[in-house]
Amino acid sequence: MSATLPVQKNDYIDVVFEDLTHDGAGVAKVDGYPLFIPNGLPGEKAKVKVIKVNKGYGIGRLVELYEKSPYRVDIPSTDANKYGGCQLEHISYEGQLKFKENQVRQVLTRIGKLEDIKVHSILGMKNPWHYRNKAQVPVGEKDGRLIAGFFKPRSHEIVDTNESLIQLPEINEAVQAVKEICNELRIPAYDEETHKGVVRHIMARYGKHTGELMVVIITRTVDIPNKSKLVEEIVARLPKVKSIVHNINSKRTNVILGEKTSVLWGNEVIYDYIGDVKFAISALSFYQVNPVQTKVLYDKALEYAGLNGEESVIDAYCGIGTISLFLAQKAKKVFGVEVVPEAIEDAKRNAELNGITNAEFAAGEAEVVIPKWYKEGNSADVLVVDPPRKGCDEALLKTIIEMKPKKVVYVSCNPATLARDLRILEDGGYKTLEVQPVDMFPHTTHVECVSQLVLE
Numbered sequence: 001m002s003a004t005l006p007v008q009k010n011d012y013i014d015v016v017f018e019d020l021t022h023d024g025a026g027v028a029k030v031d032g033y034p035l036f037i038p039n040g041l042p043g044e045k046a047k048v049k050v051i052k053v054n055k056g057y058g059i060g061r062l063v064e065l066y067e068k069s070p071y072r073v074d075i076p077s078t079d080a081n082k083y084g085g086c087q088l089e090h091i092s093y094e095g096q097l098k099f100k101e102n103q104v105r106q107v108l109t110r111i112g113k114l115e116d117i118k119v120h121s122i123l124g125m126k127n128p129w130h131y132r133n134k135a136q137v138p139v140g141e142k143d144g145r146l147i148a149g150f151f152k153p154r155s156h157e158i159v160d161t162n163e164s165l166i167q168l169p170e171i172n173e174a175v176q177a178v179k180e181i182c183n184e185l186r187i188p189a190y191d192e193e194t195h196k197g198v199v200r201h202i203m204a205r206y207g208k209h210t211g212e213l214m215v216v217i218i219t220r221t222v223d224i225p226n227k228s229k230l231v232e233e234i235v236a237r238l239p240k241v242k243s244i245v246h247n248i249n250s251k252r253t254n255v256i257l258g259e260k261t262s263v264l265w266g267n268e269v270i271y272d273y274i275g276d277v278k279f280a281i282s283a284l285s286f287y288q289v290n291p292v293q294t295k296v297l298y299d300k301a302l303e304y305a306g307l308n309g310e311e312s313v314i315d316a317y318c319g320i321g322t323i324s325l326f327l328a329q330k331a332k333k334v335f336g337v338e339v340v341p342e343a344i345e346d347a348k349r350n351a352e353l354n355g356i357t358n359a360e361f362a363a364g365e366a367e368v369v370i371p372k373w374y375k376e377g378n379s380a381d382v383l384v385v386d387p388p389r390k391g392c393d394e395a396l397l398k399t400i401i402e403m404k405p406k407k408v409v410y411v412s413c414n415p416a417t418l419a420r421d422l423r424i425l426e427d428g429g430y431k432t433l434e435v436q437p438v439d440m441f442p443h444t445t446h447v448e449c450v451s452q453l454v455l456e
């Protein structure tokens with residue numbers, strides 16, 4: 001096969017990078033044949049080694065840079081830099097924002113065939129470091145010691161580090177402390193090959209605006225050896241801890257959290273504020289990871305909803321009711337739907353906590369609950385969706401098109417599924433007026449968008 005291609009495996013060639021892939025690799029073309037090379041930036045000239053050739057594209061490795069992009073920044077070669085999941089760290093923040101904005105525009109045109117919609121300049125952060133309020137760190141064993149950190153790319157080999165440049169310092173400290181305590185108390189790590197051992201993951205979550213810390217220990221076993229000493233030491237070394245939770249995941253799986261959760265010490269939840277609204281967050285509930293940009297994102301969603309106090313609003317994929325409670329302050333009534341029952345319990349508690357009485361919440365799949373509401377004769381003036389990366393279920397999109405809310409606000413963490421779903425809604429009678437990208441995840445390739453659609 002490779003005989004007909006313009007490059008062969010192990011060739012060394014000189015290239016000029018033209019573009020970036022959605023996951024941040026440089027794209028160079030040889031006689032029209034694309035080569036994807038991690039770490040290459042548009043405009044740069046380089047020598048690369050071809051390491052793999054497929055029919056439609058090849059993969060290469062950067063060997064030498066002849067000419068650097070003005071957006072390239074030098075980063076020290078630490079484990080956190082190499083393995084910490086920050087695929088865009090070698091690009092200046094200005095360059096990252098440009099890349100993300102461009103990516104949104106390209107994807108909306110290519111997948112959504114949305115040629116003429118208004119995509120605003122991306123809203124970035126003033127200080128794009130140490131923003132993440134949550135970490136879920138895999139645990140393993142090396143030389144008889146429990147280690148925890150990042151997986152090496154495309155492997156399950158763990159790099160033992162707690163140094164992350166995008167996590168809040170409180171999160172890094174919490175992970176490090178739990179790791180040390182487990183080693184001191186000889187609590188064994190889980191071994192995924194033999195399916196033996198105890199600790200699988202350490203999770204930490206931090207309320208930036210309340211200073212409350214939650215530690216979750218995820219184990220294969222029902223019991224944790226030295227459990228009471230473990231709890232005692234966590235409380236002693238992490239003064240901000242308000243909740244220590246045990247989650248049991250006894251399955252052979254890559255899924256992090258298991259089904260059984262119990263509180264080992266303190267509260268079942270921690271609290272945090274977004275703006276003036278207070279939220280209770282339990283271990284299994286989704287909560288946005290960038291506390292600064294969440295406010296920016298929700299403010300935009302609220303602006304796009306354009307409420308005057310008379311509307312009935314549905315908030316699909318509502319999590320712990322975060323967007324719902326902002327909407328409820330401006331609408332007549334809000335109905336939130338979410339598949340995780342614990343998150344719905346949090347949402348109800350959050351409405352009460354903030355004295356909000358015009359929000360109701362239902363646990364279930366949005367694509368089941370909302371069609372059922374519609375069949376029972378209910379509808380909404382405004383519908384907000386904030387689905388996971390896979391986007392909205394087709395059954396939900398079909399119901400939206402039939403229900404005909406005047407406005408749809410689509411919050412998305414994946415431009416590709418956003419583009420796909422906007423196309424379906426456009427074909428069903430909606431017009432996308434504007435799209436606002438928001439940088440919720442600096443230094444990674446992820447980008448969030450809020451879109452406003454109106455019924456034509």
Ligand SMILES: C[S@@+](CC[C@H](N)C(=O)[O-])C[C@H]1O[C@@H](n2cnc3c(N)ncnc32)[C@H](O)[C@@H]1O
Pocket residue numbers: 285286287288316317318319320321322323337338339340343364365366367386387388413
């Ligand atoms: C991106 S999060 C958004 C949550 C919330 N709007 C927020 O900003 O915190 C997506 C949420 O959808 C929930 N979810 C996933 N699949 C669902 C489904 N089929 N129906 C309802 N909720 C679902 C997840 O549990 C998660 O809470």
